[in-house]
Amino acid sequence: MAPREGSNEPSGTPVPLEKGFATLATLRTGVKAWVHKDGEYRKAEILAIQPKKGTNTYYVHYEEFNKRLDEWVRPDRIDLTREVEWPAPEKPDKKKTQGAPPKAQQPQSKSDAASKNQKKTLKRPRSSQGGTPEVLTDAGNSKSSRPSRASGKENKEVTILAPEITDLATPKVEDEEIDLVDVQDAAAAAKAAPPEEYSREEEIEKLRTSGSLTQNQTEISRVRNLEKIQMGKHEIEPWYFSPYPVEFAEEDMVYICEFCLGYYADVTQFERHREKCTLQHPPGNEIYRDDFVSFFEIDGRRQRTWCRNLCLLSKLFLDHKTLYYDVDPFLFYCMCIRSEHGCHFVGYFSKEKESAEGYNVACILTLPQYQRAGFGRLLIQFSYELSKREGKLGSPEKPLSDLGLLGYRAYWQETIVDLLMDGRTDANVEELGAITAMTTNDVLHTLQNLNMLRYSKNQHVIVLTDAVIEQRERQKEKEKLRGKRVIDPERLQWKPPVFTASSRTWNW
């Protein structure tokens, strides 16, 4: 499948791509080759090579695909009849692109070079593992959005910040007919993405000072380290790297206790643990309960072990989460469904005890085994209910993951359209925000995204488009059929926790 069209990126000096035919013997990490995936050949970068039963297996990242689809492939899936792109030799000159431009049809952008460049330093220690930093770069490569990848100060001069608002993000009429609510399952967030990137040092500094759990774009992508996890009734393939003990990388299966979230590589040990483990629900206070779910509030400082276990687990499914720093400054709101076994952990979102940027969610995740069942929407709604109780406007930390964006968009759309359809004749953006605890920006984003904000007869108007209305009606019908699950604010027994200066001083 051809990569998505239209990289309108500002092309810098076109860099010659080093292309050529390769053999299995000459394949090395950093090479981009054509790999068979789902019935087609896609260009993919080799991130790691590992011998297995006499032949090498290759860990590849498909361009234009999310990292969660990275995988180990056997050599027979690599099409060696087509030319591969060789990784560019490292050059001292920062301005020159070194990388092989991934796209045949488009020249490599300067920014790409820059970002690669910046990775040089990081690359070395990793090369042994086979994970290469280029993954993200390449993914971004095709798009105009590339420049944002540039990191570090040295990159700033080089980087051309593309005015990259592309077709996609712009206010297109986007009345989705699909049930986006179902798609929204996992979301990750990091610091608000500034136009330019941070260097690693900046990033760490930022983490240090503002205490986010999420990682930055410069964070290298890695080879997934766990093969499979077993949790509760499910066996799950992890999506991303998570810093579980190093030894676990060699295991076929890691067992995770559904209640304490402890991790074991040995089945016997895990079974023994289950004999001893007495937890039946997340170790905190239940603050919400309805017929379907319960929410527990857990303080990262008081339940360090549990929260660490939770973070390790969620890192398996959140790309942008970082575990660089400890869990102390966060509260974790965990959603559970109940059975006679106990409260099964379904999903959670974390929240800074004090967010300087006014975020009401740091990381948000529905475990994969519970995705596409509407839990994400409940989580999001719950986060806004908390914000309403606090009397604040909130927004999720950025960047969002793809799934996160879809989930939030669906929730925002539903909320705002519902509000506008209550018969009012006029509304202003701030008021909409105040009612829903959404930030003005998010309201604007939603309105724009649905092409509801227009200019007519000398003034701005909010238009309830037919498509939006139709979509909403359809959704309501569905809800009638399936029953709609919402958070009932009445059942929330919660006061915003107050943290004293001393608890912040001593424990962060």
Next chain:
Amino acid sequence: MAQRVTGQRFRQRKLSTKQSLPVLRESEVDGLVDDEAQRHVPRVETGVEKAEETEHHLQAVISASAAAAVGGKVAQLYIPTPDVVQNEKQYDKLYPKAFKQPATYIRTSSTVEDGTGCPYTADHSDFVFLKVANQRNEKLKCTVDEFEILMNSFEETAASKQPYAAVSNAPVLSYDDVEAAMSDEVPEEARTFAKVVYEHWKSRRVANGNRSLSPSLKFETNVETDDADPYVCFRRREVRQTRKTRGRDAQATEKCNTLRWQLEQARDLMRKTVIKVQTDHKALLLERDVFLQRKAVREMRRTLNIKGDDDDLINQKPAQKPKPKAEPNMAQRGVPGLGVKTPLPRADGRPFDSDLLSLQDQKARKKESITSFIDDNLNKHQDWNKGYVDMTWRPITPPLEQSLKSTFRPAIVVALPTPPASEEGEPMDIDETTVGKRRRDSFDVQYETSRVPPWENPEKRPSFRRRTGRGGRVMIDRRGIQRDRDNANEFYAPRAYTSPSHKESKSLYPGQRALKRSFGDLEMYDRPTAKRQISDHDAHRTFDRFKYDRDSDEDEELYVIDPHSDSHMKYRVLMERSTSTLQLRRSQGGQPPGHHRSASGQHLIPPPA
């Protein structure tokens, strides 16, 4: 250039978020969408990382929804995610159905550590070892719990004693080491297996490069190398510095103290509760014993056919208690609205008056308790100070020196009133002598009156001390002596007159003699000093010697005397009184014995016939 045209047609306003915008249906708006107008609406970013915004599947979903907006029907799209497989085989075995939902919201603060038992969890190889070891040892079986406790103890010891064992290649701890460090938490039964388990632990440690047996997360060890290591996680965030102040320190200390106090109280309470429960338990056991014994007695009586008093077979105590008496009162008291209640007689039947306390008694008791308290404290303090010497150069509070008080003995001076004129009508040379009421610890000194009557200034009362100096010399110290030149003269002069051995004693005026006779007793008291024979000449020399032995000449010379001042008036009154006493005595004619002898034992006057 269409833009410009539109721009000319109307001015675009910026979107205000505060302004109310009309909500319209699509049919109510012109079909023409003014693209340019959109530019005046600030662009909002999606929030997705730029690199990922373009990802294939996300774009697919977004364009699908875009297509749907136009009216096309699109199949539901999902962003593909890796597989999840359901596998319930073992679930019910591993997760028991033990959860009962409480009616109220769950509140808990126990941690994972609280809920997962021993931190060490046996794995496959451990179970294999245990099985083998237990087969070998028929009698004693090591349970998994005991095994885990032991292993945990070893692991913890190793972690604390060799934190860098994996790096430093240190040898695995010896058995003695781990045994010594075994805490009380290891039960006795488990200790019997310690040696065996240790061998197993050691072999596993060796195989593992002396690293911890349970895989652990990587925490930061060295900032430099850690940064690039993706496995290092959960670093400590930098601690925000607090300003350290004395107040904060004091506050913290106080909090700690309070906390400790409270904990101790709690512990004490627990201890007492335990004691109480134990006592209760004992009491119950005793009661049961009693009951059983009684039962036995009853059986015995029945079998032996003894008929008699069965009173001792039941608890008589309640009946014997004066309770029944109190009970009607209780009932009476219980009736509400009875108006004035008559004072109830005491339980023992005595009237209330009988034990009324008198105020005096009460006060006396109180006073006694206060004095005894003070005395106690005084003794306590003296006990504390026993054996300690105050070496302070100049103690703020001078220590109580009881010895000093006793060594200096005050000389109580009573000025003699001027005697009445003698028969001879000659003027009196001496108009004042001393009269003393002897105190136990004082002696009287006879000397001429000072200008200021001694009672005016009791603090400065002259006093003397005898002490033994070097070489056994005896010294007399004095203090509080006040005199001026004239006084000094007079001070020594009388000695000359009074001393019987003096050559010029004959020259004593008759009146003087009479005086001497009447105050003969004085001379006796004067004996210690009088032993020194002072000649007239000597007296002058002595005076000369002490000429400058005064604080200040000038000060003492200037006296302003107000004859009407209180002190002088008192003085005069006293004079009169003593005169009358004198007369009284004389009229009685009684002379104290021995008065007729001078200090030296010589006859001054023949005893009256």
